[in-house]
Amino acid sequence: MLALPDYREQSPEVAARFSKINERPVLLSVRELEKAFGTNGSRHVVFDHVSVDIRRREFVTIIGPSGCGKSTFIRIAAGLDEATSGEMLLDGKPITGPSPDRGMVFQGYTLFPWRTVKENVMFGLEMRGKDSGTADAEARQWLDMVGLSRVENSYPHELSGGMKQRVAIARALANEPRILIMDEPFGALDALTRCKMQSYLLQIWKKVNVTILFITHDLDEAVYLSDRILVLGVNPGGVREIIENPVPRPRSVDQFLSPEFLAVKHRLDELIHAPSAEQEEDKIPVIKLTEVGDEVE
Amino acid sequence: MATRDWLGLKQDLPPRRNAVLTILSFVLPFALWAVVSYTPWIWHPLVRITDSGESEWMTEDMDVQRADFAKEVEKTKAAGVAPPQGYRVNPVYLPAPHNVAKAFVTAFKTPPRLPGEPWLHESLGHSIRTIVWGFLLSSLIGVPLGILCGTYRFFSKLQEPFVEFFRYLPAPAFGALCVAVLGIDDAPKVAIIVIGTFFQQVLVIGNTVRKVDPALIEAAQTLGARGWNLVRRVVIPAAITDIYTDMRILLGWAWTYLIVAEVVGTMSGITYFINQQARYRNFDNVYAAIFMIGIIGLSSDILLAAFGRVLFPWKRRLARGKSLIEWMREPGSAWRKEPPNPRAMAALAKA
Numbered sequence: 121m122l123a124l125p126d127y128r129e130q131s132p133e134v135a136a137r138f139s140k141i142n143e144r145p146v147l148l149s150v151r152e153l154e155k156a157f158g159t160n161g162s163r164h165v166v167f168d169h170v171s172v173d174i175r176r177r178e179f180v181t182i183i184g185p186s187g188c189g190k191s192t193f194i195r196i197a198a199g200l201d202e203a204t205s206g207e208m209l210l211d212g213k214p215i216t217g218p219s220p221d222r223g224m225v226f227q228g229y230t231l232f233p234w235r236t237v238k239e240n241v242m243f244g245l246e247m248r249g250k251d252s253g254t255a256d257a258e259a260r261q262w263l264d265m266v267g268l269s270r271v272e273n274s275y276p277h278e279l280s281g282g283m284k285q286r287v288a289i290a291r292a293l294a295n296e297p298r299i300l301i302m303d304e305p306f307g308a309l310d311a312l313t314r315c316k317m318q319s320y321l322l323q324i325w326k327k328v329n330v331t332i333l334f335i336t337h338d339l340d341e342a343v344y345l346s347d348r349i350l351v352l353g354v355n356p357g358g359v360r361e362i363i364e365n366p367v368p369r370p371r372s373v374d375q376f377l378s379p380e381f382l383a384v385k386h387r388l389d390e391l392i393h394a395p396s397a398e399q400e401e402d403k404i405p406v407i408k409l410t411e412v413g414d415e416v417e
Numbered sequence: 418m419a420t421r422d423w424l425g426l427k428q429d430l431p432p433r434r435n436a437v438l439t440i441l442s443f444v445l446p447f448a449l450w451a452v453v454s455y456t457p458w459i460w461h462p463l464v465r466i467t468d469s470g471e472s473e474w475m476t477e478d479m480d481v482q483r484a485d486f487a488k489e490v491e492k493t494k495a496a497g498v499a500p501p502q503g504y505r506v507n508p509v510y511l512p513a514p515h516n517v518a519k520a521f522v523t524a525f526k527t528p529p530r531l532p533g534e535p536w537l538h539e540s541l542g543h544s545i546r547t548i549v550w551g552f553l554l555s556s557l558i559g560v561p562l563g564i565l566c567g568t569y570r571f572f573s574k575l576q577e578p579f580v581e582f583f584r585y586l587p588a589p590a591f592g593a594l595c596v597a598v599l600g601i602d603d604a605p606k607v608a609i610i611v612i613g614t615f616f617q618q619v620l621v622i623g624n625t626v627r628k629v630d631p632a633l634i635e636a637a638q639t640l641g642a643r644g645w646n647l648v649r650r651v652v653i654p655a656a657i658t659d660i661y662t663d664m665r666i667l668l669g670w671a672w673t674y675l676i677v678a679e680v681v682g683t684m685s686g687i688t689y690f691i692n693q694q695a696r697y698r699n700f701d702n703v704y705a706a707i708f709m710i711g712i713i714g715l716s717s718d719i720l721l722a723a724f725g726r727v728l729f730p731w732k733r734r735l736a737r738g739k740s741l742i743e744w745m746r747e748p749g750s751a752w753r754k755e756p757p758n759p760r761a762m763a764a765l766a767k768a
Contacts, residue, residue: 200635220641230636234654234731243650244640275731295640 127383148174153206167357184352223292231276238272244295262290282313454513461505471498512701520701544686551610559618567626588613601682613674
């Protein structure tokens with residue numbers, strides 16, 4: 121095992137960046153958020169006491185094992201789900217329902233199959249009452265930015281997974297949202313495409329005035345993309361730790377093996393894969409096979 | 418050729434085999450019919466008398482049971498007189514394929530026996546008019562109601578339990594009532610088709626709309642769509658291709674109600690034609706008319722499928738294996754000439 125630096129150690133540049141971020145106004149404020157299912161008899165608390173402030177132009181990733189409620193968390197942020205108690209404020213105003221100021225990108229693409237690529241991007245613009253000429257011109261600009269101008273008249277089913285997700289990003293950004301919420305957006309992509317899409321997303325984020333709230337269960341993805349990483353746990357559910365990512369920007373794929381990258385990743389691994397009491401109990405019973413000819417270990 | 422290739426569990430067949438099987442699906446029943454019609458020793462339970470001989474009761478061109486014929490032959494032989502002669506035939510209600518094929522032309526050319534009776538093409542036209550009116554009227558209310566039921570729980574709970582009950586009431590049961598209310602002409606016939614179609618339509622379309630991916634609706638909401646816009650711009654377009662397929666299936670069901678509808682009040686349309694021809698014992702015309710219904714049904718479905726491709730360019734295939742023309746037009750089908758790949762052509766030209 122390599123000797124890794126402390127993941128909390130920040131270079132002066134990174135520390136300066138975080139102090140700059142912390143001076144910015146809070147965009148999304150989460151206060152004592154709780155989500156539970158069922159009634160008092162058989163109440164299942166997904167998470168509680170979740171509090172975090174996401175500042176303007178920050179890239180925050182939520183990571184956690186399955187069942188930790190990370191999807192629920194951002195569905196509440198998107199206004200598609202309701203919290204049991206606590207509140208989320210966007211620019212100081214409580215979130216009550218879905219709204220175009222919170223753009224959303226889903227894992228399943230959710231492009232409208234009956235609309236061409238350009239018409240998909242135009243959807244939000246039309247909903248906001250822009251006339252078709254303006255919507256058309258703006259949609260083209262956004263498609264230009266994600267590099268898909270040449271397929272603007274194709275239908276979604278003609279595109280690859282990575283292209284579909286770029287359209288979905290363009291469609292969400294076309295509304296000029298305050299925050300872009302992404303629910304495991306690259307989860308369905310193959311490893312190579314996923315890697316490209318991550319670098320892509322960082323470039324877009326640099327160019328567009330938007331804050332990003334990102335969900336993943338991929339440790340590399342979390343470390344590569346984010347400023348801060350919010351780790352959720354299960355049993356009991358809630359925030360394990362909020363990590364300030366010491367990997368300096370601009371990010372590149374070369375950093376994947378840098379000491380600070382590995383240090384954060386190692387810490388995430390500890391937090392997420394820490395065996396909880398329950399998991400210890402139900403260990404998978406191992407059936408001893410009588411004739412295992414060739415040992416694998 | 419291994420059987421495995423033909424009988425792969427839920428495996429697609431190559432286009433050529435699809436074509437072979439599709440043709441066989443028509444050829445086999447017709448072949449069976451031809452075998453029964455043209456092989457004198459298969460079935461043919463009757464004997465047509467060509468020469469009555471000294472038989473007391475047989476006359477020429479009479480069809481008698483084979484057993485009776487044999488008895489008569491024995492009887493005349495025993496009496497020492499000339500036996501009757503004849504050849505084996507099928508009953509008049511099973512005409513041979515070529516007779517029915519001929520009837521396809523002659524049925525249109527034969528003038529009606531009674532003055533004022535419709536020609537065949539008039540009968541067919543009448544039937545198609547009845548269907549179209551019934552289906553249009555039903556759809557006019559059924560489709561919007563189905564969409565509302567599929568979209569809003571409110572309408573679903575308010576309508577569907579009753580509709581579910583009502584659809585079990587057989588449409589023909591309303592025949593007498595329709596005549597009492599609407600008279601004996603076309604109105605009660607249209608009403609029967611409406612009753613037969615409408616309730617299924619609401620339920621089927623309601624179900625189709627309910628199946629719209631909720632993620633699409635959520636995505637639209639986060640893009641700022643709400644209320645009526647959500648229905649008009651997301652729910653309906655997302656369901657429209659499946660609704661279209663539903664409509665094609667429902668139109669097929671409407672045809673089955675047609676025959677019932679046409680005996681209500683004054684008998685009319687193709688049913689009247691079939692009945693009259695059966696009365697005159699022109700069974701070749703009866704078969705021809707029945708097949709015509711099938712041909713009209715299938716070809717209208719193929720036309721609608723082709724029209725669907727024009728309407729919904731984002732759906733390459735509307736309903737898998739639904740009708741002939743669809744797999745004929747699928748890429749790679751033996752029936753379809755692929756246009757040359759333009760990029761490959763350009764590369765070739767450069768080289």
